[in-house]
Structures are given as structure tokens and as C-alpha cells.
Amino acid sequence: MPPKDLSDAVLALNNHDASGRPKERAHPLISRPAVTPSLPEPPWHASEGRRNVSPMEGLDQYFEALVLANPGLRARVGNPDEMRSNRMNATLDLLKHRVTAPEPGMPESETGGVITALNEEAVICAVLGNKSGLNLAVSYEAFATKMLGALRQDLIFTRQLIAAGRQPYWLGLPVVLTSHTWENGKNELSHQDTTAAETMWAEMSDLSRVVFPVDWNSAVACLRDVFRSHGAIWTMVVPKREVPDVLSPELAQRVLADGAVCLRDVGGDDPELILVAVGAYQLAETLTASDRLKEKSVRHRVIVMVEPGRFRSPRDDHEAKMTASDATLEMFFPETAGARVFVSHTRPEPLGGLLRRLDTGSRKSRFLGFCGRGGTLDADGMLFANRSTWAHVLAAAADVTGRRALDFLTEAEFDAVQGRRAPAGVLFKGHDV
DSSP states (O other), X not given: OOHHHHHHHHHHHOOHHHHTOOOGGGXXXXXXXXXXXXXXXXXXXXXXXXXXXXXXXXXXXXXXXXXXXXXTSOEEEEESSOTTTTTOHHHHHHXXXXXXXXXXXXXXXXXXXEEEOSOHHHHHHHHHXXXXXXXXXXXXXXXXXXXXXXXHHHHHHHXXXXXXXXXXXXXXXXXXXXXXXTTOOTTGGGGOOOHXXXXXXXXXXXXXXXXXXXXXXXXXXXXXXXXXXXXXXXXXXXXXXXXXXOSOHXXXXXXXXXXXXXXXXXXXXXXXXXXXXXXXXXXXXXXXXXXXXXXXXXXXXXXXESOGGGGSOOSSHHHHTTSOOHHHHHHHSOTTOOEEEEEESSOHHHHXXXXXXXXXXXXXXXXXXXXXOOSSOOHHHHHHHTXXXXXXXXXXXXXXTTOOGGXXXXXXXXXXXXXXSOOXXXXXXTSOO
């Protein structure tokens, strides 16, 4: 096509001044002031270590409080399935399923705020479209993979908006992945998949925030931080079952601010081994391993890492603003403590790639996590099948510190780790696996 024809076509279409038609980037729908919500104080649990509770119930209580505190913001929940099973009872009773013909006595309404469909892409688009409102999506972890395409398109748009010098006005979106891999044995391996979090790690970490709350307080602290942000999508991997309160309100807020916190420092400021836990069930196993290491007088540190993306090598200036500095890394992971064991909710390989800054090499660092082993197993069975129990952590710790596994484990425990005997009554007391 002749260049003049192209130039004439551009002039014919780019007639905004003459026609009085605003350009899309200047349209009022994309030029709104930033949404500023009222953020009530989260329902903290005052003391850690007192009880086992479901972090999903904490999210439910706090989201209900957020909706009630912000009547001017349209609340919308994307629900592929199982609101009550996922412990979102108060939210459902308040907002109700949107239906065309409500049934008496059911939490249903023609104007309900819970958009329910057995179609993950449809429900995530329902909340992505509610740009000036208060949104939440809840999915079984294994099926959130169906949401990834739509989420990625939204992240691309937001990134390009920022690159053009504009800031997103809409609030952060929590995409809560629960009934997750380590606690969902009812339907076998089809319901055990960590892909969604691993894929969202690949997106730019300033807008794609992937977080693993480990208890009630860290879950509600995370939800508050979501609604303090604008334009970000927060993938929150949250236990549905009861897990121990581990973090005080103060520690929960600190771990969200820094991405990690040192929960134990055994033996002083010169650890020879660092244990890193990503995920609630992984933290429980790591703390059990830490108890044994303390008995053996091994100087070590336990790090709870709730947002691994904060410790990656930044890929551009935007990402660099939220990733940890070299000084922060040295504070958590001193170079003198080269022996490290990472225990992850996810597959170990994606985490190893993400945390290249912390990887001290194959002889000194070990990454444990989901190995694709599943079935109709309880949480302990999943941990054993995927080589992530406290005993496997100790075997890895022995390896990276140049010891023998039997320095930390009894012969029966070591035989179980090696698959030479059943773990019931050895690694897991009082029940069968």
C-alpha cells in the first residue's frame, strides 16, 4: 500500500479534536479517581500457638466486614463451586448467589453479589469486570488453572497502562486458592495441582503477587494488604482446614511487609543451616524438624516465606521496587549459612528457579515440595508421598551440612524415609497413613 494512503487513513481516523470524541485512553471510564476503601481492623487472634483454626474462616469474617464497611462499593464474589465447603459462609449469607428465580430459604437473590457458575473463566471475568468495586474470587486450587488466561490479559493491560504513565484506579483482586493440593484427597490426583501459583510467579511480581499465608493472622493481614493495593492480582494459597495459629498479629503484618520473617533462630546469629518454609503444612513439618535439630544442638534458623516473588532477581525497574535488596537478603540469609533446605507448597523446581538469588548450589541447597504424587491420601500421606515430611527435611538437612541422616533420625525413621517401612507409627504417631 502506498505510504500516502496509509497516512491519509490515519488522519481520517485520528480526528478526535475535530469530532470532539475523546481517545480511549482519555475516556472517563478509564480516568476515574482511585478507589479508596474503608479498611476495618482485621479480626486478629491475639496470641499465637493457642488453637487450630481455619484461615479461610478468618478471610470470610474479614471480607464480610469489608463489605459492610464499604456500602458504596459494589461487592462481587466469583464462585466456581462450593462456597460453604470453602468456609465462606458469612460472605455467602450476606451477598447471596445471583439467580433468576430465588428459592425460599436459600441464600439467593436476583441481585446477589456471588456469581456462581461451574466455569472458572466466567466467574473470574465477572470480578475482573467490576473495576470500581470490591472483589474476591475463591476456587479449588487445582481448577484455578482455568482462570489463568483471563488473569494474564488483565495483568498485561495494567502493565501497559502504567507504562503509558497512568495508574490503575481499581483495587487489588484476591484470587483465593483453597481446598488445595495438600488437603484435598477426596477426589484423588485430579484435585491436587500447584500449577496456578507457579504460573502466576512467571508474571511480573509487582502486579502478580503470589502469597502463601500460613495461619489465621497472616491470611487476614494479606487480605487487608490486597485492598490497600491498586491494579494487582493477589494469588492467595490458603488452607481450608484447621491449622495452628503460628504468627502474632505483629509478626503477621511484618511477614506481609517483608515477604518473610525469621520465626526461630536457634543457637545465635551464626547459623550453619537455614530452613525455609513456603506454605502452612510445610511450616508445620519444618518446625517439627527444627525441634529435633535443637535437641541435636545444631545452630539453625527457620524462615517463614509467604511471598517468594519478593526474593527473585528483578526483571525490570517496576519489579525491582518490590523485590528484596541485597542487604535484606543478607539479613535473612547470611552468606556464611550456605546450607539451606527449602520446603514448598509448590513443585520444587519452579521455586528453585524463582529463588536463584538464594540457591547456594546443588551440594548445599535442597528444594522439597509437590512431586506430582497424589491420591486419596490425607495431609500426612501427601507429605510422605511427596517426600516433604519433617523426617525428609532432616535427611536433606543432614545432606547439605555434611552429616549422616542417622545423626538426626532413628533407624526406624530413616527406614521410613527410604521407603523400607511404612511411616505409620514412626513418622506420624497414632494413626495410619
